[in-house]
Amino acid sequence: MISIKDVRKVFPSKQGQLKAVDDVNLEIKEGEIFGVIGYSGAGKSTLIRMLNGLELPTEGSVTVAGRVISKIRGSELRKARQEISMIFQHFNLLWSRTVSENISFPLEIAGVGAAERQKRVNELIKLVGLEGRENAYPSQLSGGQKQRVGIARALANNPKVLLCDEATSALDPQTTDSILDLLVDINKRLGLTIVLITHEMHVIRKICHRVAVMESGRIVELGQVLDVFKNPQQKITKRFVKQVTEPEETKETAEHLLEHCKTGRVVQLTFIGEAAEQPIITNLIRNNNVTVNILQGKISQTQSGSYGSLFIHLDGHDTEVDKAIDYIRSQQVGVEVVTNE
Numbered sequence: 222m223i224s225i226k227d228v229r230k231v232f233p234s235k236q237g238q239l240k241a242v243d244d245v246n247l248e249i250k251e252g253e254i255f256g257v258i259g260y261s262g263a264g265k266s267t268l269i270r271m272l273n274g275l276e277l278p279t280e281g282s283v284t285v286a287g288r289v290i291s292k293i294r295g296s297e298l299r300k301a302r303q304e305i306s307m308i309f310q311h312f313n314l315l316w317s318r319t320v321s322e323n324i325s326f327p328l329e330i331a332g333v334g335a336a337e338r339q340k341r342v343n344e345l346i347k348l349v350g351l352e353g354r355e356n357a358y359p360s361q362l363s364g365g366q367k368q369r370v371g372i373a374r375a376l377a378n379n380p381k382v383l384l385c386d387e388a389t390s391a392l393d394p395q396t397t398d399s400i401l402d403l404l405v406d407i408n409k410r411l412g413l414t415i416v417l418i419t420h421e422m423h424v425i426r427k428i429c430h431r432v433a434v435m436e437s438g439r440i441v442e443l444g445q446v447l448d449v450f451k452n453p454q455q456k457i458t459k460r461f462v463k464q465v466t467e468p469e470e471t472k473e474t475a476e477h478l479l480e481h482c483k484t485g486r487v488v489q490l491t492f493i494g495e496a497a498e499q500p501i502i503t504n505l506i507r508n509n510n511v512t513v514n515i516l517q518g519k520i521s522q523t524q525s526g527s528y529g530s531l532f533i534h535l536d537g538h539d540t541e542v543d544k545a546i547d548y549i550r551s552q553q554v555g556v557e558v559v560t561n562e
Contacts, residue, residue: 228281259435306375485536491555492529
């Protein structure tokens with residue numbers, strides 16, 4: 222569906238040439254929800270803009286739905302863009318148009334007749350859950366409703382690919398989740414290929430099948446989301462995973478406990494798939510002569526299964542603590558000793 226081969230993008234600057242994207246190779250499958258995560262300046266926005274021809278690569282090729290986007294121009298590029306829609310962080314709605322008129326706009330540009338336009342607009346309003354708001358103006362809508370209009374407008378011409386440029390960054394957490402749920406629903410109903418960029422691992426965790434981690438214009442890690450959560454390789458990836466699996470208060474809680482507990486060990490348990498739903502701690506206490514104090518825990522759902530992280534303090538004789546850790550490992554649970562007193 223999408224093929225990015227040997228792509229580089231260089232911008233001139235006062236300090237010389239700036240490599241925004243540096244030797245990127247990617248293959249994205251049809252019907253996949255693919256995430257690109259990175260901090261500001263990583264090159265992810267430049268990369269996604271090359272998928273619809275808003276930026277041209279300095280070197281390499283970009284192919285989307287059978288068209289070499291990096292080579293075509295003019296009317297051929299405009300035709301290709303009808304199959305590659307985009308939604309934005311700040312919605313980019315036409316403020317003088319109603320919800321219906323905003324959604325209808327790309328259909329007008331494409332020359333679709335009035336009756337067919339109205340039929341399509343009605344379908345899309347229902348799809349994104351905006352019934353009753355058809356005649357409202359953007360200034361009368363909440364942030365989540367504005368983004369729903371943006372999504373409906375992006376779907377007007379039945380695109381094959383939907384690009385999401387930090388589409389939830391301006392929204393509160395609850396609204397973010399509702400928009401992400403909508404994107405998953407659209408992906409399943411329409412078989413739409415979705416490519417999104419973000420700096421929030423929660424977004425990747427919740428809806429993506431695969432993820433690419435970008436740093437300094439390069440893809441430094443790539444894989445299935447659950448695999449990346451399970452075994453992040455790069456330092457930057459570990460930082461992103463910790464956004465979801467290790468809340469800030471965990472370290473403070475562990476340090477506070479260890480100030481008062483001079484024995485035992487603090488360990489992090491990592492649960493993948495079915496292991497995240499088993500009574501590991503109950504069995505640990507029953508089968509081992511140790512005291513268990515739970516510090517912090519969280520189970521997250523990805524598109525491929527459950528991922529859980531739990532911090533506990535194990536206290537007792539060293540031999541008993543060792544036995545307890547061996548027991549946990551025998552249950553296919555990852556164990557990492559955080560502190561050893």
